[in-house]
Amino acid sequence: MSAFDAFPLGQPAFVSNVLDRAAHLRMNDEKLMALESDPRSRAYVVYRDSLVVKKEAERTRALLTLDEAVKFGANPGTIFLGLRDGAAVFGMGVSAAAAEKLVSRDDVAVNELRGMAMQGAVPPGELAAIAAAKSMVNWHQRHGFCANCGTRTAMREGGWKRECPSCKAEHFPRTDPVVISLVTLGDKCLLGRQKHFPPGMYSCLAGFVEAAETIEDAVRREIFEESGIRCTEVQYYMTQPWPYPSSLMIGCTARALNEEVVVDRSELEDARWFDREEARLMLARKHPDGLAGPHPFAIAHHLVGRWVHDGKPASA
Structure with missing residues (x-):
């Protein structure tokens, strides 16, 4: 399955959770202990930004039995993520020493989660639960x-x-809110790139919501600070959990009031306007200059893609 098949328009990574969170069980220590002993229970094991997976023939399996998780060195403390088909799913972490021991094994791998998601190597329905495991393990460790x-x-x-x-x-x-916005001006959209982006890649502008700030004000502030563009008509599109380490990407659209871009070089390497056809070619990885848009697993791809597909802003 390619990433474009795994994340169709409007369905970025980490948004489709197959688990019943079953929050009422969190207060029931006796029940949780019983679930940890249930052979049907499973776990996602994370190490920093990576996922511990079991190698099986031509594929890998992220959902481990609790026995497998413990044998691979997972910490005894488990985080109850919820139920799937009546069976408990937990999140667990491993230490640096335990992860190091797994590197040389033939039956297990420690793979970077972002890369696995981008390649479609993990079923999309599992990614939200994995994101919860990653965020929660990281929180407990810090x-x-x-x-x-x-x-x-x-x-x-x-x-x-x-x-x-x-x-x-x-x-x-805690979950940190981040606004990510597609700003348009007529038949053009504003995209920028940071220094750590892959060569030629441009994406929507984003930034953290500050204390006592509305989503709309955060969009206007971030866009102006990074690009010098004043905008209005801020509208909500959709959200995406983002476990790096624990954010909620709030996708929005806005209409620009001016055209001249003044890039804040401390934030961005570049920002510029792209017409709709250029944006379409960038998303399809067919731009004649080798430029590319955001990957389908990210909400930015879906903001741009909806605008390109509909011929109007993504919130319309």
Whole structure:
């Protein structure tokens, strides 16, 4: 399955979750312990930005049995992600030392998640659960101590809370909102590139929502700061969970009020206008100058693709 088949228009990676989160079970320690002993239970095991997968003939399998996860060195603490067909699915992490030991094995691999998703190597329906596992494991690894008093905290509620035994403070995982916007002016759209992008790749402009800021104001601010373009008519399109480390991409469209681009070189390497035909060729990887648009697994591809396909802004 190619990435274009895996992520049709309007369905980027990480948005289709096949799990029932079953949040009511998070408070039931007895039930969770029973699920951890159930042979039907499975786990996704992550290491930093990578996924531990089982090699099987010509394919790899991301959903591991709990026995496999433990044998591969996964940490004993499990994060309850939800139920699939009545069976529990957990998220687990591995240490650097354990991951290093797996590299030389023939039956297992530690593969970078973004690359696997872009290649269509993981079923799209599994990616949202994997994203949750990655975000939650990362949060636990970075928040082991109470921000209030410094005491080591303990995992609670199936991994969805950490509790301080000293000051009783409760700590919950956070999601950072990010606006990503397709700005249009007539039959042109504004795209930019950062230095770390692959050569020739352009994408929609994006940035974090600040404290006490609306989504609409964040779009207007980010677009102006990065490109000098003032915009209006900000409209919501769709969202995409983004586990790097734990963001929510809020896809929007907006109409530009001016045309001259003034690039903030501290943020972008370049930004420019592209007409609809150029954008279509970029998404199809057929631009005569070798330029390319965002990959289908990213929401930016779907913002541009909808505009190209419909002949009007993506929110229309």
